[in-house]
Amino acid sequence: MKPDLFEAPDYYNLDDLLTEEHKLVRDAAREWVKRDISPIIEDYAQRAEFPKQIINGLAEIGAFGPYIPEEYGGAGLDQISYGLIMQEIERGDSGVRSTASVQSSLVMYPIWKYGTEEQRQKYLPKLASGEWMGSFGLTEPDHGSNPGGMTTNYKDMGDHYLLNGAKLWISNSPFCNVAVVWAKNEEGRINGLIVERGMEGFSTPETHNKWSLRASATGELIFQDVKVPKANLLPNKSGLGAPLGCLDSARYGIAWGAIGAAMDCYDTALRYAKERIQFGKPIAAFQLQQKKLAEMITEITKAQLLAFRLGQLKNENKATSAQISMAKRNNVDMAIKIAREARQILGGMGITGEYSIMRHMMNLESVITYEGTHDIHLLITGLDITGLNAFK
């Protein structure tokens, strides 16, 4: 792969709106990606393997629980810092950002928000340091966009719960130490349970043959009469709103992360277009290529402003789920379109692993699907503005 010469576009001087802390956090993540991700990621993606050696680095840049209070091992940062960290990591690879998103927003967040003090003390510091890795089990083979239909269930056996069912498409599952699993009780109410590796009847087979997010490990969570201690139930929120609340946090991070992937594609295409000579001049001098590049920087700038404003609203606890959906949908769609255009600017070279664009493009096919598909987020906006539910 080519050396990482990335220079971040900032067409509307967004840096002027960031605090010194935001810039320090962002620059540390950016440097780490250049040093520890860019040189290895193509190789791991080609081999469809998660680079486990990066876990310590992710913890060091604050990617595990950026906004979780420091007393629990988190970085205690604000929501804009969290977004900037996700942007920089996804600039390197969406699969690496997935690992961080799941750990922070889908495992640490529910334990912090819905767990007991004992659960927070037991799990959060180990998850923040990367000593333990987590996964989040919501999706099932027959329930993706409609998780409320899940069939995974648990029964109260007096001194423990008995968990049965299966989850599919679970990031980090093949190597997770703990899984936050959403299951129905005997009354059909959804609750979160913390399942630990080693519990009898719990297995995590890996899903192979992915053409997307290849450097991220994806798998199943299978529960066959798993005895879960009663102390592992997350007691402080139940119902579908509990997992959906975690998704709000992860979707917000993705809205920023997608900007990173788009910036990398744009920056690569711009550099290539200025260097590649055809018909006696750089292809960047041709109007058709300028149109592509000009539209890319326009869309990136709009996405940056959307994410920044959403970050301000999140910091003030005012961001609605529908606002988050709009940003996730818009920014991932923006990134996938930029990846496709950028790949064309590189001509044949664009399909090779010499450049990051094709990997980003394939990764973004997962990003536009998980955490609520492109369609589902449109329907969330539709419901919000009309008051009419088009889901069912």
Ligand code: TGC
């Ligand atoms: P609905 O009746 O609308 O809502 C049920 C209850 O949930 C509440 N609620 C929310 N609460 C918090 N945050 C949100 N975003 C919420 N959206 C809804 C709602 O108020 C209600 O509460 P209550 O108290 O009245 O019961 O539910 P529905 O069954 O009609 O479904 C709505 C729909 C389709 C929007 C929702 O289910 C959905 O978002 N589906 C998409 C599923 C999804 O995003 N799955 C993601 C799985 S995790 C993943 O992909 C991780 S990838 C990680 C990575 O690698 O980065």
Ligand code: FAD
């Ligand atoms: P479906 O729900 O079957 O949807 C198929 C198509 O139908 C989509 O185009 C969808 O938009 C459309 N559709 C569905 N319902 C409607 C409707 N009402 N109106 C209009 N169109 C509709 N899940 C987890 O729980 N944890 C994870 O860690 C996790 N990681 C993932 C990692 C990867 C790489 C991938 C690919 C997925 C991951 N997921 C995870 C699952 C992901 O959230 C689901 O794939 C996603 O929610 C969509 O569900 P589905 O694949 O079953 O598609």
